[in-house]
Structure formats: structure tokens, C-alpha cells
Amino acid sequence: MPAVPDQILTVAQMRAAEEALIAAGSSVDALMQIAGRGAAEWVWRIAAGRPVTVLCGPGNNGGDGYVIAEAIRTRGGAVSVIAATEPKTDAARNARALFGGQVLGPDAAPKGEIFVDCLFGSGLTRAMSDDLMAVVARLAASHAYRIAIDVPSDVDSDSGAILNAELPQFDLTISLGAWKPAHFLMPAAALMGHLRLVGIGVCRVDYAAMLVPQPRLKAPAADAHKYRRGLLGVVAGAMPGAALLAARAAQGAGAGYVKLLGAVPAGVPMDIVADPRALTASLADKRWSALLIGQGLGRHAAARDALVEVLAQSVPAVLDADALMLLFPGFVSGRSYPLIATPHEGELAALEGAFGCSGEGAKPARALALAQASGMVIVAKGPDSVIAAPDGRVAFSHRASSWLSTAGTGDVLAGTIASRLATGEAPFDAACEGVWLHGEAARLAGAAFTAGKLAESVGAAYAACL
Known part of the structure; x- marks a missing residue:
């Protein structure tokens, strides 16, 4: 059954969506059959005739496990079912009754090659008991391939928190009905392996978070020129090499004209225009489409003055790095032109302090609270980047390449986002497009790349979207 492939639902939203399906004429048992049989398709393909062990818990996730096992059994597959505890919901009891094979106890040690974890799914908020964790760990260790149903x-x-430090690594996680926040939030996302989605008929949910989509980009118009495509100014500071990285990335992300403003590093490429004049003189140009400030800016008085000067312009802007540590609410009070901020964890905490946010909750809630308090679009970057807008929209990025954990890649991200903003994209859309292009550039750059190689790959990522 089809799913809405880009929406991400919290536990409460997922329950409400299931209740809506039931109110429309379905039932818990019918939805369990759809979900379990859909998941069984993936398990069957991966098993390829190898024996499967399914661990079932007491709730409806356990019921999904019985459905999976029965679907494999009726196809002639070798499947063992272990009941960690007796079913405690009507739907789980019904699913167990429909399973035509033997149900083993929690101490059983079947010889399987594929382990399917159906002990607990979404909705768990506290660590399970040590004895149940021991069963999961034992079965995971004795099977070559591990699959989690819905979430491990x-x-x-909702938060992506791991409730037990002993939780094993999985090779595949099959989400049921819709994606969940934990599929894309650290630290849990790192344990989930590949991700697959099984639909159960859930419709689009109002105010649900979304998964950042691949941008729909196009070539410049036949009559385009550099200014019409967007003039982006990148402000350099005490460490101008960082601004140069951002500018290089921006060139590949759509802007027609990228200028480096202020301190000019040695070896500026011929195709980047450098303007070493005082910032006030440079910003007097009325053709600016967007500005970017923060990379290697410094945190001294002159850096603060440069930030204030940029924020005084009637131009959309992206704030990164040092600019975020210098920012105070008074700097943006009354400003009507869009701002995008791209904080990492430490900068996010600093901004929360500056704007009076509590800093409590999971990353999406924190990013959204800051967006609403500051009026900025927030890109809470990291291996699990989250984008939040003041109007309540939230987007999650696909899991990022771990090779991005090298100096300068954040500068490349900021330049990519700023370039999309300079082309005229709305701030939230520009942020989402920039995050996607940054992730795709990392994929194209391969292993062990530098920030410079990443910046050079942005253009190829853009080309993949044409």
C-alpha cells in the first residue's frame, strides 16, 4: 500500500493517523496484516532462503512479528518465532493465533541467519528490562544479519535517544506506516543500517515534519545573465580561507555572481571576484541578492561591526560560525528581510541562550523553538541536520556521510545555502536545497575528501537535479 514518502510522524501523530484509518473503516488487525506482510516482503528478499528468527514482544510490534513469520512460513521459508513475553493486546493475540508454526520461549536459541527484532517498536520511552535486553543481544550476536521492525x-x-547502551547495530530498519524522527536523529540513526518504508494507507498529516527532498532545479533561462541569476557577497574576516571555501561552493549551487568581500586570501581563483574595499563601500551596491557572513570572521569588535553592517542591509542573509556567536536579539530586532542561521551544536546552545530558549527537548524541538524566538530559519547542522522555520515547518535531512566530519565542510554548507538564497528561493526552501546538495556533494566526493574537494563537488550535485 502506498505511503507518503517524505513525511515524518511522531508517535502521537502516527497513532492519530492509524485511528483515522480505523474510523474510516479499517481495523487494528487489518492494519497489522498490511504492515506485517509488507515488512515480510523485505525480510523474504533479504533472507533468500536462509532461516529467519523473529523475536516478538507483548504489543502490536510483536503482532507485526507474528504476521511476518506467518507470511514467510506460508511461502515455504524456514522461520522460528520466539515470544519474549505473552501477547498483551487483542491484535497481537489474534496475530499469534494465526501463526501456524511453533512459538518458542525466550531462552530458545534457534539456528537462524536473519534476526528480526519485533520486541518493541515506536512508543517506548524507557529502557526495557535487563533480561529482555539480554535476549535481544544474544539473538543479534548469533545471527549474521539483523533487521529492526519500525525502530530497534x-x-x-521521537527523540532518537538510545535507551540502553547495549543495543546492537542493525543492518536494516523497516519503518511501518511513516518515517519516525528517530530514523534520522542521532544517536539512534547510526544503529539502524539501511532504511525502508512500508505503507499502510496513512494520508498526509497536517503540520508533520518532512524529509528534505531532492531539489527540482533547472538550467538558467535563455536570456539569463549573472545578476539575474543572483549576486552573492561572502564576507571574509580574520581567516579568509574559510570564506573562500564558502564562495567556491556557492559558485556551483546556482548563483550567477559570487564576490568575496573584505580581507582577500592569497591564491584567490581567477573566477572569484575579490573586493578588498571597506565593507561599507562594497555593500553600497544595490544589486545584492544575498549576503553570507561568519566563516573565519573572528569575534573581535571589528567582526561585530561587520555583522551589524550586514544585518543593516535590505538583503536576505545567511549567518554562520563566528557571526552566530556574536549575534544578539537587538541586532535583528525589526529586520524584515530573511535570515538563515546554520549553527552546529555549540553555536545552537549559544543562540538559545541569547534568545531566551530553554534548550530542552530533542533537536527538532530545539531548532523550532529557536526559529520562532529569533524569526530566523535555523539549520541545526550535524550528522542529523534539522531545518526549522518560524512558521512551524520542520525538515529532517537524510543521514549525512561520516566523511563530512572534517574541517571546512560547514563553510561549504553555508555557501551552498547562501547561493540558493541568492537565486531567489524562499529561505526555508533555500536551506533544504542547500542541505540536500551538500549531502549529495559528499556522496559524489567519495571517501576521505577535503573541504575543497567537497566544494568542487557541489556543481556535480546541482547537475544531478537537472
């Missing part, structure tokens, strides 16, 4: 047991679906 002992993961908080």
Missing part, C-alpha cells in the same frame, strides 16, 4: 527496540522514536 529500546529507541525513543
